[in-house]
Amino acid sequence: MTDPARTVLAGLDGVRADLEALYKDLHQHPELGLREHRTAGKAADALREAGYRVTEGVGGTGVVAVLANGDGPTVMARADMDALPVRERTGLPYASTVTDTDDGAEQPVMHACGHDVHVTSLVGCARLLAAGKDAWRGTFVALFQPSEEKGDGADAMIADGLTERSPRPDVVLAQHVLPLPAGYVGTRPGPFLSAADSLRVTVHGRSAHGSSPQNAVDPVVMAAMIVVRLQTIVSRELAATTPAVVTVGSIHAGASPNVIPDSAVIQLNVRTYDETTRARVLRAVERIVRAECQASGAPKEPEFETVATFPPTVNDDATTRRVAEAFAAHFGDDAHTVGLHTASEDMSKIPEAFGAPFTYWAIGGIDPDRYAEAAAKGTVDQDIPVNHSPRFAPVVQPTLDTGVRALTTAALAWLGA
Numbered sequence: 001m002t003d004p005a006r007t008v009l010a011g012l013d014g015v016r017a018d019l020e021a022l023y024k025d026l027h028q029h030p031e032l033g034l035r036e037h038r039t040a041g042k043a044a045d046a047l048r049e050a051g052y053r054v055t056e057g058v059g060g061t062g063v064v065a066v067l068a069n070g071d072g073p074t075v076m077a078r079a080d081m082d083a084l085p086v087r088e089r090t091g092l093p094y095a096s097t098v099t100d101t102d103d104g105a106e107q108p109v110m111h112a113c114g115h116d117v118h119v120t121s122l123v124g125c126a127r128l129l130a131a132g133k134d135a136w137r138g139t140f141v142a143l144f145q146p147s148e149e150k151g152d153g154a155d156a157m158i159a160d161g162l163t164e165r166s167p168r169p170d171v172v173l174a175q176h177v178l179p180l181p182a183g184y185v186g187t188r189p190g191p192f193l194s195a196a197d198s199l200r201v202t203v204h205g206r207s208a209h210g211s212s213p214q215n216a217v218d219p220v221v222m223a224a225m226i227v228v229r230l231q232t233i234v235s236r237e238l239a240a241t242t243p244a245v246v247t248v249g250s251i252h253a254g255a256s257p258n259v260i261p262d263s264a265v266i267q268l269n270v271r272t273y274d275e276t277t278r279a280r281v282l283r284a285v286e287r288i289v290r291a292e293c294q295a296s297g298a299p300k301e302p303e304f305e306t307v308a309t310f311p312p313t314v315n316d317d318a319t320t321r322r323v324a325e326a327f328a329a330h331f332g333d334d335a336h337t338v339g340l341h342t343a344s345e346d347m348s349k350i351p352e353a354f355g356a357p358f359t360y361w362a363i364g365g366i367d368p369d370r371y372a373e374a375a376a377k378g379t380v381d382q383d384i385p386v387n388h389s390p391r392f393a394p395v396v397q398p399t400l401d402t403g404v405r406a407l408t409t410a411a412l413a414w415l416g417a
Helices: 004-009 012-028 037-049 115-131 153-159 219-230 232-237 275-296 317-334 349-354 368-377 399-415
Strands: 053-058 062-069 074-080 099-102 105-108 138-145 171-181 185-187 190-193 195-204 244-252 263-272 303-310 313-315 335-337 358-366
Touching (some): 004 115, 004 399, 012 037, 012 115, 012 399, 074 399, 138 153, 195 219, 195 275, 232 244, 244 275, 317 335, 358 399
Parallel strands (some): 074 171, 171 358
Antiparallel strands (some): 053 062, 185 358, 195 263, 244 263
16 A cells, blocks of 8 residues: 555655755744744745645735645644744854844844744645645645734734635644754644743832832832742642743833832743643732732732733644654654643644644754753753754754654645545
8 A cells, every 4th residue: 555645755855955945044034923924925935836725914924825636634734934033143154134123122033933944844745745646635724824922823814714714624733843853753642832821910119219218118129029929839839740830031110229119010921731720820920919019018909911821732632643643653763752841832723713623743953963962961951952042943954854744744644544
């Protein structure tokens, strides 16, 4: 019996050079969320040339490309396109020097999360499926999503009629490059990525001269006590077997060393894996903030603003099992079960809008020898750059080959059946 994946992937040698050039081009020209016009255009042009019916501008810059190839299931594969306001420090010859305005200020821009790998891999998979149509039947949908980093890209596409602009998929597939050895693929049934809630909390005091603190209600001290107490939520209010993270990433108060300000702003992030834990942690955050304000004699109640919310990424068991079996057959010992990750994604909103099951897996992007050396020394956490680091740069190969092979193999677990 012919193996559809082997047949379709036989064309990889013929497109590898094009994909490597595309990857380096995307890496050198990153774009922030909802501004991915050049990136989206590159993807749209490549798939239109391959014979796809392409719809651009979905949710601003999103792209939906459809290839119908007879009767059979419909498989959707999604890639995110946006970059981050990070100054690149990789030293690569194709490093980004791009800047753009973000939150009112000029910022450097970098593909510090590997979305350039995701776009390139999906373009490669789509091209191979188009060239190998004799090996499969059904419909393949390539979806390029904007603004994953801010968590509003999937919502923007859905609000712009995504479910009417695309055939309903029987399954949705996605992947992410992570700081693991290149060549690695890892699946996980059930919870994989955490939910994330980013909050901005304003606490109010009473301003006074720095020399007369008795005349003030000091919001800086109030905020400091809140930060310390927030660290006890995970360590003292949750079981040791319940994963969660509470991080305070920003505190801002005042502008002068000798003036006690009248307010302080705390920005924090909560990561959880189920709704019960999420609700419990968020209640604890509010309880602690309010209690510390009351203990300090704050003249006004604190204010809470939700800045961003990401749902948990919870893979469908049957779908993940089917992909894991296909990966085991294709990748052999490079196919693994990946652990929980506290990163967050908005991808799951897309299959939810269609009422379709999904699975989301990991691929590695770190030079295998470099990773093995760090692992042998027990210094992976120190020596291996992670996503969002200015030094995060997946090696071109075998990262791209693995991304293309993983998407193609997973899609053909349905289309080639």
